[in-house]
Amino acid sequence: MSRLGFWVAAALVVIVGILPLARVAWEGAGDGWWDVVLDEESRSALVATLKLALATTALALLIGGAFAWLSMRTDLPGRRVLRTLLTVPYIVPPYISAVAWINLANPQVGLLNVLLGEGVLNVYSFGGLTWVLALSFYPYVLLTVRAALENSDPALEDAARMSGAGTWRVFRDVSLPLMRPALATSGGLVFMATASAYGAPALLGAPARIDVLSTRIYESLTSDLDGLRQASALATLLFGFALVPLLVRARRHAVVSGKASRPSVVRLGRARFPVVLGVWSFVLIAVVLPALAVCGTAFFRIAGDFSFDNLTSENFNVLQRREIRDALLTSVGLAVGAATVAVVLGGLVAFLAIKTRHRGRGLVFGLSAIPLATPGTVLAIGLILLWTRPIDLRNTVWIMLIAYVAKYVALAARAIGEGLGTIDDVLSDAARMSGAGGWLRLRTIWVPLVLPSIVAGWFLVFMPSFSELTMSLILAGPGLDTIGTRMWELQEYEGPTAASVLATVVLGLVITSNIVLRVVSRGRYGI
Amino acid sequence: MRRLLILLVVGLFAGCGDDDGKTEVWIYSSIYPQVIERLEPKLDAAFPDVRFRWFQKGSEQIAARLNAEFASGDVNCDLLMTSDPFYYAQLAERGLLLPYESPQAASVPVGMRANDHAFTTVRVPVMVIAVNHERFKGALPASFRDLVDRRFDGKLSMGDPLKSGTNFTTVAALSRKYGWDYFQGLRKNDIIAAGGNSAVLHRLETGERPVGIVLLENLLPRLAKGAPITVVYPTDGAVPVPSPIAILKSSPHPELARRVYDLFFSTEVQASIVSGHMYSPLPEAAPPVGARAWKDVPLYPWNAEFVETVRKDRDAIKRRFREIMKGG
Numbered sequence: 017m018s019r020l021g022f023w024v025a026a027a028l029v030v031i032v033g034i035l036p037l038a039r040v041a042w043e044g045a046g047d048g049w050w051d052v053v054l055d056e057e058s059r060s061a062l063v064a065t066l067k068l069a070l071a072t073t074a075l076a077l078l079i080g081g082a083f084a085w086l087s088m089r090t091d092l093p094g095r096r097v098l099r100t101l102l103t104v105p106y107i108v109p110p111y112i113s114a115v116a117w118i119n120l121a122n123p124q125v126g127l128l129n130v131l132l133g134e135g136v137l138n139v140y141s142f143g144g145l146t147w148v149l150a151l152s153f154y155p156y157v158l159l160t161v162r163a164a165l166e167n168s169d170p171a172l173e174d175a176a177r178m179s180g181a182g183t184w185r186v187f188r189d190v191s192l193p194l195m196r197p198a199l200a201t202s203g204g205l206v207f208m209a210t211a212s213a214y215g216a217p218a219l220l221g222a223p224a225r226i227d228v229l230s231t232r233i234y235e236s237l238t239s240d241l242d243g244l245r246q247a248s249a250l251a252t253l254l255f256g257f258a259l260v261p262l263l264v265r266a267r268r269h270a271v272v273s274g275k276a277s278r279p280s281v282v283r284l285g286r287a288r289f290p291v292v293l294g295v296w297s298f299v300l301i302a303v304v305l306p307a308l309a310v311c312g313t314a315f316f317r318i319a320g321d322f323s324f325d326n327l328t329s330e331n332f333n334v335l336q337r338r339e340i341r342d343a344l345l346t347s348v349g350l351a352v353g354a355a356t357v358a359v360v361l362g363g364l365v366a367f368l369a370i371k372t373r374h375r376g377r378g379l380v381f382g383l384s385a386i387p388l389a390t391p392g393t394v395l396a397i398g399l400i401l402l403w404t405r406p407i408d409l410r411n412t413v414w415i416m417l418i419a420y421v422a423k424y425v426a427l428a429a430r431a432i433g434e435g436l437g438t439i440d441d442v443l444s445d446a447a448r449m450s451g452a453g454g455w456l457r458l459r460t461i462w463v464p465l466v467l468p469s470i471v472a473g474w475f476l477v478f479m480p481s482f483s484e485l486t487m488s489l490i491l492a493g494p495g496l497d498t499i500g501t502r503m504w505e506l507q508e509y510e511g512p513t514a515a516s517v518l519a520t521v522v523l524g525l526v527i528t529s530n531i532v533l534r535v536v537s538r539g540r541y542g543i
Numbered sequence: 544m545r546r547l548l549i550l551l552v553v554g555l556f557a558g559c560g561d562d563d564g565k566t567e568v569w570i571y572s573s574i575y576p577q578v579i580e581r582l583e584p585k586l587d588a589a590f591p592d593v594r595f596r597w598f599q600k601g602s603e604q605i606a607a608r609l610n611a612e613f614a615s616g617d618v619n620c621d622l623l624m625t626s627d628p629f630y631y632a633q634l635a636e637r638g639l640l641l642p643y644e645s646p647q648a649a650s651v652p653v654g655m656r657a658n659d660h661a662f663t664t665v666r667v668p669v670m671v672i673a674v675n676h677e678r679f680k681g682a683l684p685a686s687f688r689d690l691v692d693r694r695f696d697g698k699l700s701m702g703d704p705l706k707s708g709t710n711f712t713t714v715a716a717l718s719r720k721y722g723w724d725y726f727q728g729l730r731k732n733d734i735i736a737a738g739g740n741s742a743v744l745h746r747l748e749t750g751e752r753p754v755g756i757v758l759l760e761n762l763l764p765r766l767a768k769g770a771p772i773t774v775v776y777p778t779d780g781a782v783p784v785p786s787p788i789a790i791l792k793s794s795p796h797p798e799l800a801r802r803v804y805d806l807f808f809s810t811e812v813q814a815s816i817v818s819g820h821m822y823s824p825l826p827e828a829a830p831p832v833g834a835r836a837w838k839d840v841p842l843y844p845w846n847a848e849f850v851e852t853v854r855k856d857r858d859a860i861k862r863r864f865r866e867i868m869k870g871g
Contacts, residue, residue, distance in 0.1 A: 237607045318768065401611050405616070490600070501600070509764075
């Protein structure tokens with residue numbers, strides 16, 4: 017059973033995510049490879065990418081880790097609301113969020129600069145780019161760590177406290193070690209996703225004079241007939257970024273072993289006021305303002321003119337177009353499909369890697385992450401190269417589903433892996449001794465116990481698939497346009513105000529469905 | 544959720560099922576989506592036995608996809624209609640296009656046709672200067688040359704020629720006309736060169752950069768909405784981006800493709816294209832609504848020799864531009 021599972025998982029990971037990239041790499045192999053890689057410009061782009069990925073990872077870990085702990089382990093007021101609010105930056109597609117931050121913090125007329133004084137904040141800088149990317153990606157950390165904490169017994173913290181440890185010591189000596197594996201894993205995800213990100217680096221990097229690999233790759237792929245060769249050589253450099261996180265290994269602590277856990281919290285005590293102030297300032301600046309910047313634009317005739325006369329609802333007329341509604345349906349269907357497949361495949365990969373002793377399990381787990389570190393353009397090109405002959409999947413919904421699963425399966429695998437890592441094998445062993453088969457144990461022990469992580473993983477894949485742009489723009493054939501491609505089209509052909517209508521709708525839909533899910537499930541599910 | 548999955552599956556099979564025996568003709572095009580919407584009924588009426596399939600995306604995405612299809616050895620596209628003329632020159636040089644001298648296109652100016660008829664200009668976007676006159680109160684620029692004047696310091700933006708074909712064309716033209724010193728001057732004025740034309744428009748409207756080098760077609764619909772934008776047709780020549788149509792050599796139905804090609808130069812279809820805010824290459828056609836008559840637009844002199852030189856210098860032009868923008 018587990019042998020079969022291993023080979024199925026390995027085959028799927030390779031077919032879905034690795035073969036297309038191998039096909040691209042093959043195009044670039046040959047004499048020119050070293051010329052491209054050793055080129056002065058390539059090297060400086062490589063260094064810039066590395067710096068940006070490291071800085072973004074650090075910032076995302078700080079933000080995500082702090083909020084995960086605060087919302088799961090302390091008596092911070094408004095924890096429940098915060099849980100939803102803090103995932104909003106993940107709901108805003110990264111390219112929209114970059115535009116929102118241009119509106120807020122461009123040195124000339126950025127709204128924040130209007131308040132603070134011209135030129136105080138400059139989004140066109142290394143710091144600005146890091147900030148925008150970290151906001152897009154810290155939810156990886158938040159959700160992964162939160163799911164891991166949800167699984168682990170707060171009695172551990174209680175014990176420390178009863179032995180006289182203060183809040184800080186409880187955090188440092190108990191909570192932090194518990195969170196460390198999840199931090200390492202999700203940090204790796206941020207690192208890879210940053211290395212391959214295109215939208216924000218393209219919009220903010222050019223004025224900041226920062227050149228990264230993903231923008232260089234896009235440049236060569238989208239103009240020259242011979243660009244494929246150069247792009248694939250550059251892409252092989254990014255494959256290396258997928259290996260870096262594998263080097264970071266943290267010791268896991270199995271903390272769920274069948275004893276009932278009960279909710280318990282750390283009292284913030286005197287730190288309460290400053291913490292509350294800090295948290296809500298962050299929510300205001302990083303969550304509310306950009307969301308307002310996105311939605312606000314949707315209600316004005318001309319962007320940037322905030323006068324009363326300029327208010328209008330006519331931008332929303334685009335929603336009456338049939339192609340926009342079709343695109344919404346396509347995107348919902350694709351994102352649900354991709355998230356579900358990714359959770360099953362990623363769950364299998366994670367289970368094999370963490371709970372079995374198969375040779376090569378770590379390799380499969382590692383391979384599943386390579387597409388995440390690869391720019392979407394490259395993956396899309398690889399899929400077209402691969403799925404043309406003998407099987408032609410171009411212009412079908414399948415090639416898009418494969419693209420989304422390939423790109424984001426690592427998010428599900430990592431999140432579920434973290435959940436699994438906190439669970440001791442004793443429960444499963446006990447069930448086996450009582451005669452339960454593999455399937456029964458999976459259904460009655462593993463899945464229920466890692467459910468928080470499964471939900472987190474599902475959402476982590478659903479969101480970016482829902483508004484995916486880079487790959488869809490190359491893959492979406494006639495009748496298969498998505499929200500992402502329609503949003504791009506509106507932006508491109510009808511101006512900034514029409515596009516933000518769609519962004520507003522996406523935001524509204526996801527938040528509403530999340531609230532509904534919470535109410536219906538009486539608070540058990542939801543993000 | 545289950546219902547959505549069912550919907551997805553049903554949708555898939557429905558999508559695969561409409562094989563009605565019609566010949567499929569694939570058009571890869573970066574043209575304004577609403578223009579396609581207007582074209583579709585005309586095409587369907589003229590070719591009742593053909594099912595037209597549009598891959599409608601930006602020129603850059605189409606090039607990326609087409610390059611991959613060339614590499615895979617199976618090209619889906621029959622007719623190509625994107626904006627980057629130099630890409631067509633490259634395709635023609637490799638013998639990937641099927642030359643065709645359309646009788647309908649006879650009046651297209653010679654400079655806007657490939658010498659061997661591998662491709663013909665089917666629409667002409669033009670690059671102009673736009674000023675948000677509410678946010679920029681100084682004297683308007685009259686020409687591209689004026690933009691290096693220090694009064695535009697911190698006021699300028701343009702698209703990124705490394706990522707957008709129309710902006711590449713502009714840089715190619717202006718660098719030949721004025722040399723790279725011109726771009727050093729723009730750099731000194733702290734020009735932002737990022738994104739495509741829509742990004743320039745965004746910066747223009749919000750006032751972040753109230754003066755921009757941008758496509759006229761992006762401006763016209765915003766003017767109709769009342770945006771406070773003045774269009775300047777630069778006296779030293781707006782840069783045309785003659786956007787071709789071409790038949791791929793690999794097209795399985797070349798005869799059909801030729802007839803579609805002809806149709807694109809008909810008065811009717813050209814009028815639809817003009818309604819998408821672009822000029823027609825046919826001298827007798829009316830200009831887009833809100834735009835100057837074609838003969839009154841001062842233009843950068845476009846010819847086949849220019850296309851050929853730029854095609855060869857493409858990498859060098861990009862590299863030089865990158866160096867200048869990165870430099871202090």
